[in-house]
Amino acid sequence: MPELPEVEVVRAGLEPAVRGALITGVEVFDTRSLKRHDAVRGPFDDLLVGRRITAAVRRGKFLWFPLAVPDPVEGAHHPVPDPIEGPHHPVPDPVEGPHHPVPDPVEGAQPTHALVAHLGMSGQVLLRAAGAPDDALLRIRMTLEHPEHGEIQLAFVDQRIFGSMAVDALVDGGDDVPAGYGSDSPLIPTQVSHIARDPLDPSFDERAFFAALARRNTGIKRALLDQTLVSGIGNIYADEALWAARIHFDQPTNALSRPRARTLLTEVRLVLGRALAEGGTSFDAQYVNVNGASGYFSHSLNAYGQHGKACPRCGSPIERVAFMNRSSHFCPRCQRIRASRAVPVRPR
Helix, strand or coil, rough: CCCCCHHHHHHHHHHHCCCCEEEEEEECCCCCHHCCCHHCCCCCCCCCCCCEECCCEEEECEEEEEEECCCCCCCCCCCCCCCCCCCCCCCCCHHHCCCCCCCCCCCCCEEEEEEEEEEECEEEEEECCCCCCCCCEEEEEEEEECCCCCCEEEEEEEECCCEEEEEEEEEEEECCCCEECCCCCCCCCCCCCCCCCCCCCCCCCCHHHHHHHHHHHCHHHHHCCCCCCCCCCCCHHHHHHHHHHHHCCCCCCCHHHHHHHHHHHHHHHHHHHHHHHHHCCCCCCCCCCCCCCCHHHHHCCCCCCCCCCCCCCCCCCEEEEEECEEEEECCCCCCCCCCCCCCCCCCC
């Protein structure tokens, strides 16, 4: 599954192409990719056509694209209402000579809804030139008109169809700081509101994270994979960070000292940062960036996928064991379970 670095690479690639772009067409080729879309809000395509995307935002492994609300005061005879308030009247592209222009996203009302995307196990969001041949396994295609780049296509491709797109309402994140990377807005889609901040987020609360680990009685890798505790970390980067911190994947969280927990958080950030700099991790064609290119961090892995190879630190063979319907990779010599603390470390 794409993790924080891979999703951030996609977000950064999409941002200059979609910010300020008008959605002029939507084609859904497989409704299974709309599993998260609430049809009560209205048809997926009707809620998008005529809307302008104001940003590309990410929290953890979720992406969302706020949709500008057209200003009804700007001389339109048929203003586009909020999706939950009435029927949709598509607004033509200003280039095509419309009578009902959509205002610039900076000048319009605060977005109330967003297009939400989750890549699942194999989802890809690809940028394509107008008229480009269809990608294999194409599930959704959007046609965009960008004020600088002209007409482009946004292709949602998904082999296993675990990913999805949906139009969702934006709600207050509750802390008056940016809800995700890529926007200053504190608003967040309802489908993403339960997702914790990631370790690279400037608003990530270290003290709350350490306190939560001390209260829990579970293995540390299970905690790292819990997206309600800390987001963006999946199997690959959990294994890599635990190896770097010399912590066994099944080390009880409440037996992890504060210094070791701090070391682990530092290693998580370092691993995520290095992976992001190398474009993410690609083992096959299921993860590519918006232009179809692969990431290179797979060449830098020390533990994940290295079973049977010598540990780069001590030379012992890296082992792989079953873990939560997947696998954990670790060095049995460097990463040993330590005894519980005699005195719990209290949050400071």
